[in-house]
Amino acid sequence: MDKLIITGGNPLNGEIRISGSKNSGLPILAATLLADGPMHLQNLPHLNDITTMLSLLRCMGVGVTIDERMGVEIDSTSINDFAAPYDLVKTMRASILVLGPLLTRFGKADVSFPGGCAIGSRPVDIHLRGLEAMGAQIEVDGGYIRARAPHGLKGAHFFMDIVTVGGTENLLMAAVLAKGKTVLENAAREPEIVDLANCLVRMGAQIEGIGSDSLTIHGVERLQGCAYSVMPDRIETGTYLTAAAATRGRVRLRDTAAGILDAVLLKLEEAGAHISTGADWIELDMKGNRPRSVNVRTAPYPAFPTDMQAQFTAMNAVAEGTGAVTETIFENRLIQVHELNRMGANITLEGNTAIIRGVPRLKGAPVMASDLRASASLVIAGMVADGETLIDRIYHIDRGYECIEEKLQILGANIQRVAG
Ligand code: UD1
Numbered sequence: 001m002d003k004l005i006i007t008g009g010n011p012l013n014g015e016i017r018i019s020g021s022k023n024s025g026l027p028i029l030a031a032t033l034l035a036d037g038p039m040h041l042q043n044l045p046h047l048n049d050i051t052t053m054l055s056l057l058r059c060m061g062v063g064v065t066i067d068e069r070m071g072v073e074i075d076s077t078s079i080n081d082f083a084a085p086y087d088l089v090k091t092m093r094a095s096i097l098v099l100g101p102l103l104t105r106f107g108k109a110d111v112s113f114p115g116g117c118a119i120g121s122r123p124v125d126i127h128l129r130g131l132e133a134m135g136a137q138i139e140v141d142g143g144y145i146r147a148r149a150p151h152g153l154k155g156a157h158f159f160m161d162i163v164t165v166g167g168t169e170n171l172l173m174a175a176v177l178a179k180g181k182t183v184l185e186n187a188a189r190e191p192e193i194v195d196l197a198n199c200l201v202r203m204g205a206q207i208e209g210i211g212s213d214s215l216t217i218h219g220v221e222r223l224q225g226c227a228y229s230v231m232p233d234r235i236e237t238g239t240y241l242t243a244a245a246a247t248r249g250r251v252r253l254r255d256t257a258a259g260i261l262d263a264v265l266l267k268l269e270e271a272g273a274h275i276s277t278g279a280d281w282i283e284l285d286m287k288g289n290r291p292r293s294v295n296v297r298t299a300p301y302p303a304f305p306t307d308m309q310a311q312f313t314a315m316n317a318v319a320e321g322t323g324a325v326t327e328t329i330f331e332n333r334l335i336q337v338h339e340l341n342r343m344g345a346n347i348t349l350e351g352n353t354a355i356i357r358g359v360p361r362l363k364g365a366p367v368m369a370s371d372l373r374a375s376a377s378l379v380i381a382g383m384v385a386d387g388e389t390l391i392d393r394i395y396h397i398d399r400g401y402e403c404i405e406e407k408l409q410i411l412g413a414n415i416q417r418v419a420g
Pocket residue numbers: 022023024026093094120121122123124125126127128162163164165166167192306307329330331
């Protein structure tokens with residue numbers, strides 16, 4: 001199993017390109033199942049989760065061709081199987097996103113039930129209840145969700161009890177080919193949902209209220225293939241900015257967008273960062289200063305994202321003062337705290353809040369990655385620690401960060417991958 005070795009102490013300095021968004025690429029790949037002709041996707045990140053979704057499409061008989069510039073052509077007209085097997089779903093919960101598209105277009109889907117994961121139980125009850133409201137018959141049998149709609153889905157008025165990103169995406173994709181009008185209330189508003197909706201509109205879908213918490217969808221008979229370029233990854237963007245702030249550095253990130261991470265940029269400014277932005281770039285400069293602690297509370301977009309919480313915990317660990325980080329989305333998502341404390345951080349847990357008393361420096365140690373964003377916090381901690389940090393189980397990082405060690409090396413970090 002690969003490991004990362006980081007020798008801390010170098011402030012990040014330089015310019016890198018931000019990759020396409022994983023969390024937008026995954027639902028857009030699922031949406032290719034809705035198209036009557038080939039889809040041409042650009043700017044998909046080269047990540048394990050994206051490869052898993054492509055394998056899932058391939059195992060259903062979908063044609064997938066990748067060109068030399070990572071452009072992907074996907075043609076679902078050759079589909080001959082409507083199942084997402086356990087082996088693939090267990091490695092990636094987002095496989096559940098094929099449920100809505102398969103059911104609405106082909107009338108059947110057998111998707112392995114996604115289990116829990118390190119950050120909590122993560123049920124899919126809202127996905128299923130929404131599809132039932134559109135007329136689907138759903139049974140859970142032998143670990144599989146078996147959904148049927150032999151005469152197609154029909155529009156419904158559905159209120160989501162919890163703001164769910166994946167639930168909103170699944171139901172939106174189901175609604176675009178359902179008969180009649182669907183209204184999704186209390187919908188998630190994440191930029192990745194806007195990206196998915198924009199792609200669906202380009203395929204011929206009729207969607208009103210894009211970017212709001214109430215989506216109205218008028219079902220159409222068919223959707224056509226189209227060309228679409230996936231948005232930049234706002235969490236990768238936020239991670240490199242936070243890493244630069246923690247190391248007192250200066251970075252310029254290209255091919256990204258400032259408008260999609262306002263809450264994060266405001267918190268970084270509160271921490272003492274000087275931020276400037278252009279149409280497709282963001283620059284952060286700490287002017288050599290230690291960051292100041294900030295309080296953070298995660299909530300659905302446009303509030304502070306849960307996927308940036310662990311990175312801010314790491315920055316607060318070396319900041320001036322005391323900061324509180326409260327997690328409200330997932331029940332067990334402060335798992336990075338114990339590993340950070342092993343590196344000399346002073347963090348105590350009070351329920352779903354981490355109280356972080358900043359220390360001047362951390363000390364390198366062997367640590368273990370436990371989930372994607374928790375791993376990113378360990379990389380940040382390693383870069384501000386004295387001596388060497390060895391991070392084990394980095395397959396978690398590879399699920400969400402394209403070429404992380406190459407990008408950090410370009411920014412001057414002392415980081416290496418070793419085969420374990
Ligand atoms: C997506 C993101 C993930 C991010 C999360 C929250 C992808 C591939 N992943 O995950 O990176 O951390 O949004 O921004 O885009 N819930 C239910 N019932 C349901 C669905 C969700 O109770 O049917 C709960 C979950 O357990 C969780 C909360 O709702 O507590 C939010 O989850 P959700 O927004 O659905 O997260 P994902 O779509 O899985």
